[in-house]
Amino acid sequence: MSMYLPAEFIVQVDYSRCRSCRRCVAECGFGTLSYQNDRVIADHKKCAACQRCVSTCPEGAITVIHNPLAYKKNYHWTPEHIKNLHKQAATGGKLLTGGGNDKVYKSYFDHMVLDACQVTNPSIDPLREPMELRTYLGSKPDSLSFTCLENGEYKLETEMSPQVRLEVPIVFAAMSFGAISLNAHKALAMAAKECGILYNTGEGGLHKELYAYGDRTIVQVASGRFGVNHEYLNQGAVVEIKCGQGAKPGIGGHLPGEKVNQEVSQTRMIPVGSDAISPAPHHDIYSIEDLSQLIYAIKEATNYEKPVCVKIAAVHNVAAIASGIARAGADIIFLDGFRGGTGAAPTIIRDNLGIPIELALAAVDERLRREGIRNKVSIIAAGGIRSSGDMAKAIALGADAVAIGTAALIAMGCRLCQKCYTGNCSWGIATQRPELTRRLNPEKAAECLTNMIRGWSLELKEILGSLGVNAVESLRGSRERLRGVGLSDTELDILGIKPAGR
Amino acid sequence: MIGTFPRIPSGCAISGMMSRRARHMTGEAVIKSIALMHDRSNGLGGGFAAYGIYPDFKDHYAFHILYNSKQNRIDTENYLKDKFVIDRCEPIPTRNVEAVTDPPIIWRYFLKIEEKNLYHNNQLIDERDYVVNVVMHINNKIDGAFVMSSGKNMGAFKGVGYPEDIGRFFCLDEYEAYIWTAHGRFPTNTPGWWGGAHPFCLLDWSVVHNGEISSYGINKRYLEMFGYKCELQTDTEVVAYLVDLLHRKQGIPLDLTCKALASPFWKDIDKMKPEQREVFTVLRQVYGSALLNGPFSFIIANSGAMIGLNDRIKLRPMTVGVKDDMVYMASEESAIREICPDLDEVWAAKAGEPIIVELEEGVKV
Numbered sequence: 001m002s003m004y005l006p007a008e009f010i011v012q013v014d015y016s017r018c019r020s021c022r023r024c025v026a027e028c029g030f031g032t033l034s035y036q037n038d039r040v041i042a043d044h045k046k047c048a049a050c051q052r053c054v055s056t057c058p059e060g061a062i063t064v065i066h067n068p069l070a071y072k073k074n075y076h077w078t079p080e081h082i083k084n085l086h087k088q089a090a091t092g093g094k095l096l097t098g099g100g101n102d103k104v105y106k107s108y109f110d111h112m113v114l115d116a117c118q119v120t121n122p123s124i125d126p127l128r129e130p131m132e133l134r135t136y137l138g139s140k141p142d143s144l145s146f147t148c149l150e151n152g153e154y155k156l157e158t159e160m161s162p163q164v165r166l167e168v169p170i171v172f173a174a175m176s177f178g179a180i181s182l183n184a185h186k187a188l189a190m191a192a193k194e195c196g197i198l199y200n201t202g203e204g205g206l207h208k209e210l211y212a213y214g215d216r217t218i219v220q221v222a223s224g225r226f227g228v229n230h231e232y233l234n235q236g237a238v239v240e241i242k243c244g245q246g247a248k249p250g251i252g253g254h255l256p257g258e259k260v261n262q263e264v265s266q267t268r269m270i271p272v273g274s275d276a277i278s279p280a281p282h283h284d285i286y287s288i289e290d291l292s293q294l295i296y297a298i299k300e301a302t303n304y305e306k307p308v309c310v311k312i313a314a315v316h317n318v319a320a321i322a323s324g325i326a327r328a329g330a331d332i333i334f335l336d337g338f339r340g341g342t343g344a345a346p347t348i349i350r351d352n353l354g355i356p357i358e359l360a361l362a363a364v365d366e367r368l369r370r371e372g373i374r375n376k377v378s379i380i381a382a383g384g385i386r387s388s389g390d391m392a393k394a395i396a397l398g399a400d401a402v403a404i405g406t407a408a409l410i411a412m413g414c415r416l417c418q419k420c421y422t423g424n425c426s427w428g429i430a431t432q433r434p435e436l437t438r439r440l441n442p443e444k445a446a447e448c449l450t451n452m453i454r455g456w457s458l459e460l461k462e463i464l465g466s467l468g469v470n471a472v473e474s475l476r477g478s479r480e481r482l483r484g485v486g487l488s489d490t491e492l493d494i495l496g497i498k499p500a501g502r
Numbered sequence: 503m504i505g506t507f508p509r510i511p512s513g514c515a516i517s518g519m520m521s522r523r524a525r526h527m528t529g530e531a532v533i534k535s536i537a538l539m540h541d542r543s544n545g546l547g548g549g550f551a552a553y554g555i556y557p558d559f560k561d562h563y564a565f566h567i568l569y570n571s572k573q574n575r576i577d578t579e580n581y582l583k584d585k586f587v588i589d590r591c592e593p594i595p596t597r598n599v600e601a602v603t604d605p606p607i608i609w610r611y612f613l614k615i616e617e618k619n620l621y622h623n624n625q626l627i628d629e630r631d632y633v634v635n636v637v638m639h640i641n642n643k644i645d646g647a648f649v650m651s652s653g654k655n656m657g658a659f660k661g662v663g664y665p666e667d668i669g670r671f672f673c674l675d676e677y678e679a680y681i682w683t684a685h686g687r688f689p690t691n692t693p694g695w696w697g698g699a700h701p702f703c704l705l706d707w708s709v710v711h712n713g714e715i716s717s718y719g720i721n722k723r724y725l726e727m728f729g730y731k732c733e734l735q736t737d738t739e740v741v742a743y744l745v746d747l748l749h750r751k752q753g754i755p756l757d758l759t760c761k762a763l764a765s766p767f768w769k770d771i772d773k774m775k776p777e778q779r780e781v782f783t784v785l786r787q788v789y790g791s792a793l794l795n796g797p798f799s800f801i802i803a804n805s806g807a808m809i810g811l812n813d814r815i816k817l818r819p820m821t822v823g824v825k826d827d828m829v830y831m832a833s834e835e836s837a838i839r840e841i842c843p844d845l846d847e848v849w850a851a852k853a854g855e856p857i858i859v860e861l862e863e864g865v866k867v
């Protein structure tokens with residue numbers, strides 16, 4: 001009986017401070033607050049704990065707390081299970097959620113530590129010495145050939161596959177226009193340009209206003225093929241075939257019709273107000289041969305000038321799948337771990353399917369090396385990368401670059417309330433409601449993103465300096481510089497690292 | 503395999519000398535030079551590489567092998583007989599030196615390969631790849647045996663002790679070579695293992711190395727992809743293998759090989775003319791995992807060249823001196839002046855700039 005469900009959060013208004021300006025009433029995207037009988041009243045059940053009212057109240061009069069006495073304590077039947085069962089009893093539907101898997105699975109990032117130099121090999125001070133983060137994504141040959149010119153200089157004879165340059169080994173993860181607002185997309189594009197990295201259209205097509213950022217764009221081809229045409233493919237720097245997503249392996253995308261306004265409809269090439277549901281598999285990919293055909297169809301369409309990336313969710317057999325993808329002709333493999341975010345996914349899928357990115361990445365890198373084909377592809381790792389520390393560890397495990405989605409949203413203001421699928425994001429990010437999207441100033445948000453990327457790159461340089469190396473390629477795949485703390489022998493073996501102290 | 507040891511960081515002294523006209527010199531000078539830098543080593547490792555020492559066997563692969571026991575030697579020799587024609591084998595002559603204690607059994611072999619052995623599944627394999635495989639097998643699979651060197655007309659002499667004592671122990675004053683390199687080791691901890699001393703050799707490559715390769719982890723994994731087994735856990739090993747891979751197997755010219763191992767910074771690459779920018783950009787893109795990072799100076803030699811290389815920001819010292827046809831390289835200028843006070847030219851090697859010394863044109867060894 002869902003109407004009897006207690007509220008998850010309580011919105012407390014300190015009436016001694018509230019001056020009845022009613023700003024909070026307007027700020028809440030979820031319609032929680034109203035002004036009745038000369039005071040702000042909260043319908044607690046609607047509150048998503050997005051912190052918008054708390055952050056914008058000029059008097060600091062609002063506090064949002066967990067409803068402390070919601071359920072009797074029970075370690076097995078957690079409040080979430082009880083709440084979900086009541087909801088399903090009332091609706092008979094699949095429960096949806098947004099954001100990444102928030103369950104208490106072990107985070108391997110938190111069980112790995114990096115090395116540092118002491119005495120025998122000096123650390124390097126990034127404030128005084130060059131420290132290089134530049135990274136190129138694309139397929140590399142095993143060897144090169146040169147001819148020597150008369151003047152003693154060399155000329156390259158090898159024909160190289162297309163390479164895309166990143167000034168920092170980070171890309172913004174795929175988030176579609178539709179799932180997030182155009183302002184959020186603009187912010188990502190501007191920041192990508194400013195930082196010399198890439199952002200990703202997701203499966204929502206590319207809005208014309210963003211064509212100017214084409215050389216910083218990964219254009220995605222997902223199973224719904226929304227917005228995909230020849231022009232679109234040729235706008236981007238990289239074309240990404242999305243086969244899977246960490247938050248919902250084996251599941252297609254779902255953009256609720258409420259989010260499909262005029263602009264989204266035009267960009268996606270679908271009618272206004274219609275649900276944009278992309279199928280679980282691509283209807284032309286039922287095998288690795290099919291994938292190979294699509295890869296080469298895209299390469300033909302883009303004149304072999306752009307690396308083609310294939311994105312998959314980290315699942316049990318990820319190493320063998322990745323090897324197949326490398327052999328199928330992909331230039332980049334994007335591995336998305338089970339902590340990866342989403343605008344909308346069935347909760348049960350998000351919380352129970354897929355494997356941690358750390359293990360998937362380690363398994364894939366090792367497999368590709370064993371098979372001698374690691375050079376053929378670049379690896380982007382994603383799915384819950386929270387800090388430059390996680391980034392450095394992912395690189396040490398073997399990633400060429402990491403992708404960040406949730407971290408980028410947070411930099412733009414997101415409070416991780418996980419209600420993206422409702423389209424009511426009070427922060428103007430995961431919504432298309434004009435009164436909400438207006439709140440996100442693209443220039444300001446781009447500045448926040450740029451600041452974050454700058455912060456991470458400074459930190460990565462510090463880490464490299466401590467490791468006594470001055471180029472990120474000396475960390476890439478250098479698992480010797482990682483140690484495990486509190487991991488079993490099997491886990492250490494999969495990660496390819498030694499335990500701390502050895 | 504003589505045990506597996508954790509990788510040991512070490513500081514060191516290195517010295518090298520080469521006659522560009524291939525004039526042969528005894529080991530006395532190089533011993534004197536490395537001995538001057540006595541304080542840079544701690545008596546836990548010293549060694550030498552010498553080129554041109556076996557003129558009577560110059561077309562044979564000369565294997566210098568260390569054994570823990572007689573049985574190890576018998577096992578290894580059985581394996582060698584299988585792989586090669588052994589034209590001569592003998593203990594390497596040594597003399598008693600008080601400071602050198604507990605030496606292993608040390609033998610040398612002069613080996614030829616029967617052509618039929620070079621066919622694997624009816625396919626001709628490169629003779630040198632064949633030798634590399636044999637060396638990898640002995641070092642990694644046979645208990646208590648270690649191949650110190652495996653090139654033609656050259657050899658490595660190394661052990662636990664100060665380099666000058668090791669030099670006397672191996673009677674190096676009685677050998678004549680046109681390239682000598684030497685190493686004195688200062689490991690921070692030692693398993694007391696003779697194979698762990700420098701130079702590290704493969705085919706006719708030898709490396710003496712001062713420093714630590716902080717990028718060892720990825721260099722090793724990169725090499726493993728091409729079939730090299732880095733189980734000795736020494737930094738120096740990866741240097742030798744990387745040069746072998748890039749230069750010998752893939753045909754990258756020596757100077758570009760050095761530029762892959764200690765690449766120019768992007769800020770400098772960006773300033774180059776377009777064609778050169780392309781060369782160096784692609785070199786880094788493709789060989790990023792071969793980049794040697796961390797503090798090092800090393801001297802690599804083969805039968806035709808001696809190469810000095812410093813890390814990209816020169817965290818270890820190296821000086822170069824020239825006198826007539828002689829080129830000297832050493833951790834300290836004094837070690838060069840000690841044996842050649844009157845140099846024509848002397849300079850400090852620049853960060854990341856290889857110094858490649860080759861035999862003069864037309865000179866035959």
Ligand code: SF4
Binds near residue numbers: 033049050053
């Ligand atoms: S949903 Fe957000 S804005 Fe609305 S009451 Fe809750 S915390 Fe405040």
Ligand code: SF4
Binds near residue numbers: 099413415417421425
């Ligand atoms: S994007 Fe908005 S709706 Fe989604 S989690 Fe963040 S704050 Fe909540």
